[in-house]
Amino acid sequence: MKDILETIVASELKDGLKSVSIFDYKYPGLRISEIRTTGFRVYLQLEHTQHPKCPECGRICSRIHSRQTRTVRDYPLFSETELFVKFSARRVRCECGCRKTELFSWVEPRARLTNELISWIQALLRLQMPLADVANFVGVSWDTVKIYDKLQLENFFAEIDLSHARHLAIDEFSLHKGHRYATVVMDIENRQVLWICKGKTRKAIRPFFELLRTKNCINNIESISCDMNAAYARLFREEIPDVKIVYDLFHVMKNFTEVLKEARKRCSSALGKTKELKERNSSSIKDLRKAEWILVKRADDLSIKRKELLDRLVEDNALLAALAPIAQAIREIWACKLPAKASELLTKTRLLLLESAKRFDFAPAKRFAAMLSRRMEGIVYAGQLGFSTNRLEGANNKIKTLRRTSYGFRDIEYFFLRIKAALPGIKRNPWMDMKRGTAILKSGFWRATFT
Ligand SMILES: [Zn+2]
16 A cells, blocks of 8 residues: 555655645645555655745745644545644744744644545535444544534524524423423424524523514514423413414324323223232233323224224223224314314314213313313314424424434533434525535635535
8 A cells, every 4th residue: 555655646755846746735835755554544744845824914934933743634545544644833933923823724723633534524424424433434533523513513503594484383302311301493384493492491482582583583473383281372472472373283192192191001900900800801901001002093004913902902991992082083173174173073072082081080081171172272273274293293203313312412502403403494404505525614614625
């Protein structure tokens, strides 16, 4: 390998420097004075061919204050190698009084990686390659990759254009298992995360509305979807008096799943009241595990095995049998585009719930029915709006996956940026603006000489 390299740079090692090689583009003002290889590592020693330029006034300075030796990683010459470049950075003693270190177009002050290598790392990250894999593949540390990932994400996602948002969805998720919370605001039409904050209180969310106001976008907002359980509705009305509040199906199903969970627990303890009963009913009790997930599913989505399980559940447990048709009834309300028809369906569903509550003395069904009637207006409007619920569900799942794979992210700001990047919107994805051979550096945007 060393032989090949020496052939390539032979022209530079000769005195004349007549021919131009790739290295003149890579390291302007420098030439290769030595090549060393150890294993898969290649070391290039560079020497200056010109006097330094003053970083303040741009004058060429022949007087040098001091030199500092730097070794940086560069984009590999051959895919199986790692390239290290050693050179000296000179501090000038300029007539203008400047005593600063010269600047290089291909590497930033104090950086350990060249701009080209950073652009490669950022391109891999834009291709959704996991951070740990990028670190491993390029051969740099996890923390280094994170620095450049964050720089890139900040550039695109620190502040998102709100001017297109018409229909919002607000949702909360736990940051750590059941502990601290965060709130996310989405443009539900564009499937884009617009804003995220720590906490789920009104005080935590209010800055979003202030931002909408500063950007002159508050009057664009037509509807906000949220969980029936959440106490946001009053805040939304205070902030945007005309806004339609919508209760989305995804959250309502989540709430109904909780009702079914209570029912499942009730059935389970009824079947296993005594030791004797527990033994006799062991297979029925086993069937009950996660019954709520079977009961909220669309019948068409169940496998044959699951369908059989559903039949057994309904047969063995009268309470579950009474609640079984309700998930489908709820779905029908949300699928209904006509308000009058939707409220009729809602009334029917509430009656079903109230009947089961009375017959089985089952309070959770009654509470759920009461919640539905309090939120009537927002439920009926949901069908008219006609946004598919899997948008919010999809976003929710993406955030959960990110949380699972980013257990090492102690940097919450970085985690929030990653969420925004994972849901950049289907219409205007800022990722697409970046070309190969470009990088977001600490000093700003950089473009390679050849691009
Ligand atoms: Zn100067």
